Amino acid sequence: MLNRPRALLLLSLCTVAIACKEEAAPPLEVPAPAPKEKKSALSPDETKCKNNNATACATAGRARIDSEEYALARPLLEKGCKHGSAEACDDLGWIYDDGLGIDVDKAKAEEFYGKACDGNFARGCTNQGVMFLSGEGVGKDPAKAAQLFTKACDAKNWTGCKNLGLRYLTGEGVEKDEQKAKELFEGGCNAEHGASCFDLAVMYSNGEGMPKNKAKAKTIFARSCEYGHKKACELAK
Helix, strand or coil: CCCCCCCCCCCCCCCCCCCCCCCCCCCCCCCCCCCCCCCCCCCHHHHHHHCCCHHHHHHHHHHHHHCCCHHHHHHHHHHHHHCCCHHHHHHHHHHHHHCCCCCCCHHHHHHHHHHHHHCCCHHHHHHHHHHHHHCCCCCCCHHHHHHHHHHHHHCCCHHHHHHHHHHHHHCCCCCCCHHHHHHHHHHHHHCCCHHHHHHHHHHHHHCCCCCCCHHHHHHHHHHHHHCCCHHHHHHCC
16 A cells, blocks of 8 residues: 555644733724634535435545545545445545544554455455555455455456565465466556566566566566656666
8 A cells, every 4th residue: 555645734823811901001903803714615426425325425535535635535435335335435444544634543444445345346455455464453364365466356456466466476375376476467567557567577687487588677667667667767777
């Protein structure tokens, strides 16, 4: 999982103490009260969410995350998840996983990623798999992680495929199979997934499961760079 931006709201309160004589006191200049912060207007999706439209709740909640309005995002995503949006469950897991506007709670993150995965939202399976791989919020279980990555990959979530490929490459949670790892990385790379291209290039560079081929590796690093993988850009030179 990648780091996401967090927002910090700093409130500054100022009080003015005024001592006045009983007579002949000059007129006081009382500052006008600060205008109350206006709540963001409801978007069309938030209006639909009020009527229990789960898809609209998910869309509205993600929009609030993107604008770093986490306190507004969470109830929208909770409602969307409750009413059957697996995508809303996944984003709610993200809020708990990264502590977006609240304290980090890895156990709750895993719970909501699990609901997303159970609802056949592939990214949720990948995110839940990462938690079983690391043991954050749940007992470490590489075999369970591999199962979840397989489910994600079967649904064409390329990060899931990449993570599954790494399991086959190292033999963690599955029987080691370098050829299977190569096939998974190739599938993601052909779908323009930069991280999959990167791992495929590393295999060629190191000669893992095949003879070393630095020229081939450099070509694939260049593809990875083209698809947005910054580290690959350095190795493609």
